Amino acid sequence: MTVLFQARGLRKAFGNGEHRRYAVDGVDITVAEGEALALAGESGSGKSTIGLIMARLLDHDEGEILFDGQEIGKCSARRAAQQPWRAQIQMVFQDAGGAFDPRLSISDSVALPLRRLSHSRGNALTHAVEDALDRAGLAGHLFRRKPHELSGGQLARAGIARAIALRPRLLILDEPTAALDVSVQAGILHLLNELRRDLNMAMVFVSHDLNVLRVLCSRVMVMEHGNIVEEGPVGRVFASPAHPFTTRLLAALPKWPRSEGLPHQLPGSALIIHSQ
Amino acid sequence: MPVLAPLLTVRRLSLAFALPQGGRASVLDGLSLDIAPQEALALVGESGSGKSVFALALLRLLDRHAEITDGEIRIEGEDLLHASDKRMQDLRGKTLAIIFQNPASSLNPIRRIGRQIADVLLAHGERSADAARRRAVQMLARVGIQDAARRANAYPFELSGGMKQRVMIALALAASPRLLIADEATTGLDVTTQAMVMDLIHEQARANNMATLLITHDLALAAERCDRIAVIHAGQLVESAPAARLLTAARHPYTRALLTATPHAGSTLANLRAIPGQAPDTAAADLPACRYYARCDRRTELCKSLPPMQTASSNGAHVVACHHPL
Amino acid sequence: MKYGSSALLLALFLALAIAGPAVAPYNPLAYALADRLQPPSLHHWFGTDALGRDVFSRTLAAARTDLPAAAAAVILSSLIGVSVGAACGYLGGAIDRWVGRVVDVMMAFPLFVVAVALVAALGNSLTNVVLATAVINLPFYIRLVRAEIAARRQLGYVMAARLAGCGHGYIIGRVLIPNIAPIIAVQISLNLGWAVLNTSGLSFIGLGVRPPTPEWGALVSDGAQYLLTGQWWVALGPSLVLVLAVFAFTLIGDTAHDLFSPRSAR
């Protein structure tokens, strides 16, 4: 697995004077090509801050950032828009509704990055926009709709379409399914997994929902108060957590009766109901 | 669970909202369910299913656009729908209490927490202000706040997030209600805080033989924390059963679909499946009799025309409303 | 309904201002001492003033002074206010703090104080009154736009625009300001009402417009003298028209405000 993204010694503080607090306090992250990495932690753990720093939307105080072997941390977030690697790193936001300019139709919003960064125009642009929206599983008659006319699930798909339109090599997703109903969430998780496989796109999932991260990612980094407390393959970390915080996090998850596979797959199979 | 007279009885409750742009949305359609004393019932449904409207209807806190078109609600035998406003005011807090989503913002930001709890006690029978203040400090201690006497003088903004959740629970339990409704009370909270809040509610319920109604979209949370689960879809009760039974032998297609869509400890991406389509617009004129019709893979013409009849299991514990249950 | 009626009223005033002189039954400046101080009649709808001039024609002509003056003041203050506010809201930091401090000081001076000072310094002319009205309204725009932009700066679609390679100019000009345009429009319509109020108020106390230029405030001021001798109509006509004009502007502002405020949008 070739290393695509590497950050070392990331530190970021907010507030000044005695209120100064390190949201990110010395974090190292490595993401391989096409990998699905989970960044797990509770609110206030600094996971979203790291997401913004990786997407170069937020300046960090210390630490270096390498993308494809090239140092990109020195350039400030304000000037990131003009950098050659801008199209290579994209992000999907938690509040899908707030992620779209209320005045523009969905296809116009998806066209914006294509127009600005890949300078495509006319038919090529329209084709690229429609391809991205199709790939994200959005129905054609929704393309010209305004954001407030779409459901939560449709907006999530449109957000993903916009992010993959430029075929970035690294995609950061901040709580992609937190605002969605369970019935719609599963569809988005399948879509993300297919896109990652088909487009060989590395994805970093920032979330507090361990169950979602377990089904989607291969590697997990657990964060608490700005530090990575544990890191490793999802299976091992979730099965036998080493760090007390991870243990407490997993213990707090609502317990589902332990059963082989789904309760309903084998009609009449005897299931061991985990005593309450 | 010995069969006692139900604490709360809801029969055929139907409710409609007058929409600002005209038309009426029938948000609840013939909802019937009971809660036995000290029972922990979960009402599980997706956003827009009407579960929170149901909670507000129980407390008659709905705004003037809502109208209860049919049905009956009785608490300890007393008819709530026709109770006077004064009587409802007495019942709220003393018999029925509720905690809303993001409980921290339910505290009056500029009033000391001790006084807020004392206000509830004074509103429900406590005569002397001093006694009310003393009992308020005891309540704070009971919900696990250390140094309660000093903390009672603090303002909400001086407390941590977790402590504010505890104070809200102390407020709700101050007048020792018979039924505590938690309406998405832990949605958006961290998993560890959620566990603390649910433990606290469970512990207080057992200590004061109080029934609880957990309203949530999280089926896993409901399964772990409640004796029985009722599933609601677009304002219709589709199924209710003891928790373990619902998980292992659900009979309604929607409950089944929810189970296969909810990620949990044992699930993998392969066996996770989304539910096609969306919940119907309850203001639409051509609403099918069973509102899961558009998304159901077992639907027939019958489901469109005839409202699904509720059939109960032999001991009456497992009820399902479907023409073609699994 | 409310929205429609105020728009109609406003259209009437705009037509009045443009077509004023052509429509006026009499020449607003022509004396006719013979029919001095006549009460309202079919010939003179608003009656005549002490110099026998037709009050109705003068009120019509006054629209050509007041409305353009108000418009000029509002355009001036909104253009400067919106750009300064946008810069502060978007950039934040030192510029935001300093401008905030200056705005606080500017708010310390009620309109009449600034107008009195400007007129004292630069001379008694309508331009100075327009300048004073603009200066006074500036802080409202700066604070409004600064707050609205700052609130939206962290929103997803702004960050998405940055991800799409858009520079700050594009984000402020093509994303943020168009999204708050309706809110600015509400402030502009409210402001127009205030501007007419201010201009006429100043000329009522003799600042800005010098006789014989017809201006609503000045007309009411002339009329006021004759109130105590029973000729109520000299002041009534212009006052009614002035109040209606201000009412039309503020009504549109008030109704539009409900349209855009989150509460009513639900």
Next chain:
Amino acid sequence: MNASLISFVLRRVLTVLPVLVGATVFTFVVMRLLPADPAAFLASGPGMGAADIAALRAKLGLDRSLPVQFGLYAWQLLHGDFGHSFVTGNPVALDLLQRLPASLELACGGLLIAAVIGMPLGIAAALRPGSLFDTACRALAVLGGALPGFVIGVFLIYLCYFKLSWAPEPTGQIDAALSAPRIVTGFLVIDSLLAGNMTAFASALGRMVLPSLTMALFALAPVMRMTRAAMVTALASDYIRSSRALGLPNRLVLRYALENAGAPLITMFGLIFSYMLGANVVVEKVFAWPGIGAYALDGLQAADYSAVQGFILVVAAVFAAVNLLVDLLCGWADPRIPRAA
């Protein structure tokens, strides 16, 4: 606990400084923009040659560099020397001190009446959003907002004095025939009461009615609109919904809302009060009321710029004092403010 309160008070007092400094700079710049050179103007008496003008310029310090002039000017101000008014002949500071109470009397009286009428209406409208009463209040507020102070004043005089003769003649604070009571507070109504001079008291009070009513009508619209907005926000909050759900009696729920609307309401009154200081000028002209506004207007007409300059400084100082008072009251009304600042 009170340490943070003291530091809050001190910090707030400091915020007054920029406003005062800003005001001084503003008046200094305005004075320097004057078309006429003050020295030449003052020395334009018969037989005054170029040498005399130059001498006068030196005496007035006008020949020194601007910063020095500003220093001199500021120093004078600190000593209460606002210059002399050649219209009244006495120091501007004295004139303003005598006339300030008359202006404050109007502004406070007007605001008080507006509050007594406006707040209950605003609260009642907020309690019944969307009702006929609510829409009526809003329409009244918009209409009130559209009524210029001078139109209200003029027609009140016509109606109440000329037509119905309820109100006394609108000329000045007290009937010219009566002797003004000894000045204690400068508020004629109070001073006459203190002096036990009932006829003067009745006359002063009677004469105050119309001008304060004009100011009140002028302030009624913003008071009503902002009270309604503050109450609607408070009533729509989570803590009100949960206090109802806890069975608290309605009057306690209303009290919760009122307490939380306190800080925004106080800020609103501060804003409206300073806004009314401007309206004073017009009302004082209409009612020939001897306030600082009328004084500044006369100064302007007579090109007596020291008077105008003094007026601007006094208004800025009053505004700064009002803001400080508002900040402190907000700190008391909402405990979060002192601790968060």
